[in-house]
Amino acid sequence: MSKINEKEIKRRFExxxxxxxxxxxxxxxxxxxxxxLTKLTSGQQKSGHNIWSIIMKSKITKFTAxxxxxxxxxxxxxxxxxxxxxxxxxxxxxxxARTAIFNVVMENGQNVPVTRIMNMGTQRIRSEVLSEDGKxxxxxxxxxxxxxxxxxxIPNQKIAALVNLKDLPEKPENILEEMRNIITDLQNDPxxxxxxxxxxxIDGRAAKGFYATGPDEELTIWADPxxxxxxxxxxxxxxxxxxxxxxxxxxxxDESLFSMEIPEGYSEPSIGxxxxxxxxxxxxxxxxxxxxxxxxxxLDGTFPEDLSTQVWIDDVNKNRNKFAQHSEEQNMEGPPLExxxxxxxxxxxxxxxxxxxxxxxxxFGDAESPVCWYRPDGxxxxxxxxGDLSVKDVAREDLPK
Amino acid sequence: MNIEDALTNKKKQILExxxxxxxxxxxxxxxxxxxxxxxxxxxxxxFLRLWKSKAFDKAKDxxxxxxxxxxxxxxxxxxxRKNLSRPLEGDYPAQINSSTxxxxxxxxxLQQVLDATMQLSDLSREVVVMRYIEQQSYxxxxxxxxxxxQYLRALNAKAIARLRELLAGNEKSEINTNV
Numbered sequence: 001m002s003k004i005n006e007k008e009i010k011r012r013f014e015x016x017x018x019x020x021x022x023x024x025x026x027x028x029x030x031x032x033x034x035x036x037l038t039k040l041t042s043g044q045q046k047s048g049h050n051i052w053s054i055i056m057k058s059k060i061t062k063f064t065a066x067x068x069x070x071x072x073x074x075x076x077x078x079x080x081x082x083x084x085x086x087x088x089x090x091x092x093x094x095x096x097a098r099t100a101i102f103n104v105v106m107e108n109g110q111n112v113p114v115t116r117i118m119n120m121g122t123q124r125i126r127s128e129v130l131s132e133d134g135k136x137x138x139x140x141x142x143x144x145x146x147x148x149x150x151x152x153x154i155p156n157q158k159i160a161a162l163v164n165l166k167d168l169p170e171k172p173e174n175i176l177e178e179m180r181n182i183i184t185d186l187q188n189d190p191x192x193x194x195x196x197x198x199x200x201x202i203d204g205r206a207a208k209g210f211y212a213t214g215p216d217e218e219l220t221i222w223a224d225p226x227x228x229x230x231x232x233x234x235x236x237x238x239x240x241x242x243x244x245x246x247x248x249x250x251x252x253x254d255e256s257l258f259s260m261e262i263p264e265g266y267s268e269p270s271i272g273x274x275x276x277x278x279x280x281x282x283x284x285x286x287x288x289x290x291x292x293x294x295x296x297x298x299l300d301g302t303f304p305e306d307l308s309t310q311v312w313i314d315d316v317n318k319n320r321n322k323f324a325q326h327s328e329e330q331n332m333e334g335p336p337l338e339x340x341x342x343x344x345x346x347x348x349x350x351x352x353x354x355x356x357x358x359x360x361x362x363x364f365g366d367a368e369s370p371v372c373w374y375r376p377d378g379x380x381x382x383x384x385x386x387g388d389l390s391v392k393d394v395a396r397e398d399l400p401k
Numbered sequence: 402m403n404i405e406d407a408l409t410n411k412k413k414q415i416l417e418x419x420x421x422x423x424x425x426x427x428x429x430x431x432x433x434x435x436x437x438x439x440x441x442x443x444x445x446x447x448f449l450r451l452w453k454s455k456a457f458d459k460a461k462d463x464x465x466x467x468x469x470x471x472x473x474x475x476x477x478x479x480x481x482r483k484n485l486s487r488p489l490e491g492d493y494p495a496q497i498n499s500s501t502x503x504x505x506x507x508x509x510x511l512q513q514v515l516d517a518t519m520q521l522s523d524l525s526r527e528v529v530v531m532r533y534i535e536q537q538s539y540x541x542x543x544x545x546x547x548x549x550x551q552y553l554r555a556l557n558a559k560a561i562a563r564l565r566e567l568l569a570g571n572e573k574s575e576i577n578t579n580v
Binding site: 004005006009010012013014015016017019020021022025026028029030032033034036037038040041296365367388389 | 411412415416419423424427428431432433435437440441444445448449452507510511513514515520522523529533534535536561563564565566568569
């Protein structure tokens with residue numbers, strides 16, 4: 001029988017309460033803190049800002065901005081910016097375009113924001129996250145790879161943030177070139193195949209379809225039979241799904257759209273930095289933290305129906321006051337970095353990682369019910385995360401049915 | 402109030418808090434980490450967070466606010482420490498005498514109870530810390546957290562039950578490992 005009873009727990013806490021720091025160490029620590037506090041409050045030491053503390057200044061825009069930043073990072077830095085991969089004539093515009101504009105939606109859903117991506121030349125990108133009705137711009141991010149900087153603007157709040165991008169995994173020399181590389185890689189892959197889908201009408205236009213598959217992605221592309229320009233692409237890449245529409249290639253765009261100057265009327269920009277490697281380098285522990293925050297702080301102690309972007313945005317919109325209150329109590333200025341990293345972590349799992357989410361209705365703290373599982377790279381054993389957020393190694397044959 | 406005035410007020414508020422409550426917050430961080438060598442850094446981090454926090458500016462009771470941030474900070478440290486902890490290889494003394502061993506076991510037991518506390522909900526964790534580690538009465542906790550004492554008693558009882566489960570799980574896995 002277990003020796004851990006209430007008395008034993010209280011005995012241990014009693015011992016913890018007796019812990020004392022030596023007077024010399026305490027005096028030294030207090031002196032050091034006083035010195036740094038004096039420097040800090042007299043402006044001699046600048047406090048560091050990260051992307052979250054800059055963007056999350058406003059409760060109103062907090063969640064939209066968080067969604068926008070995560071989506072932008074996923075789109076731009078995961079090198080999945082592939083507005084359309086069609087073949088032969090259909091890929092021609094992508095392969096030769098100097099500029100490109102297209103809309104991207106992560107997964108399909110009524111409330112999922114549309115992100116408009118504009119590529120200028122090879123080194124500059126502007127992304128605009130649009131409102132639900134598509135009429136207003138909620139968040140703008142302008143990225144300049146030459147200078148490794150990102151300017152983020154929240155128009156309705158007139159908030160600006162200038163972020164130095166650190167640790168770019170492999171600095172893309174040319175975003176359009178990246179797209180071309182993806183096409184070329186797919187075409188060169190022995191497992192690659194294209195299946196014609198015939199013709200159908202999309203948004204009132206006749207379109208000819210192709211379905212292509214590679215090792216980690218599936219792509220459906222619908223193109224105008226007359227011009228061969230892509231009309232719509234649907235891409236599944238790892239655990240992410242993108243739908244791209246409204247393509248325009250080689251059109252003139254105003255230089256001011258890509259300017260790093262702060263527009264008139266905006267506040268003096270906050271200046272901070274964002275480590276792309278940190279953002280994309282999520283671990284299982286980040287996933288656990290993502291699930292904890294989702295169940296505990298956004299929902300009321302249960303795990304979400306699924307982990308799609310639409311459910312996430314719906315849940316956040318329904319419970320934004322609760323999370324705002326929680327953030328304030330926790331002295332957080334927005335979702336912690338782990339939240340974004342956890343989100344990116346499972347999104348980047350590949351097909352062979354066999355990701356499964358079964359958390360719908362599971363109560364936070366339920367040690368018996370699984371929430372999700374996956375198989376780490378190169379492992380035969382699965383990692384199963386339960387409702388109490390414990391993680392166990394489980395053989396394939398013992399996975400929950 | 403202009404920005405200069407606001408900054409001056411905040412500076413005054415935070416320096417007063419440090420003078421008045423710095424030692425108490427330092428002791429609290431010590432108890433929650435049980436590691437003398439990390440407390441200084443955590444105390445600096447605590448005041449840095451308060452300086453940057455907008456919610457702190459609006460807090461009705463700055464000490465209560467700082468106290469809760471300190472608890473969160475200490476458990477954040479604990480979580481990160483747990484993530485980073487790896488079995489040591491070759492760093493143990495060649496011979497461990499019985500008193501060293503007893504101390505190691507005792508220390509491990511205390512770390513376990515704090516690690517288990519980390520897994521409680523935010524409010525339960527605060528109640529447990531205030532009740533058992535800071536040894537405050539329910540009435541005192543009630544004032545600080547602005548919740549009814551009866552509710553806090555019930556919450557605490559549930560927290561203890563949960564801690565028993567968590568610690569029994571640890572004990573079981575240790576037995577399995579030893580076997």
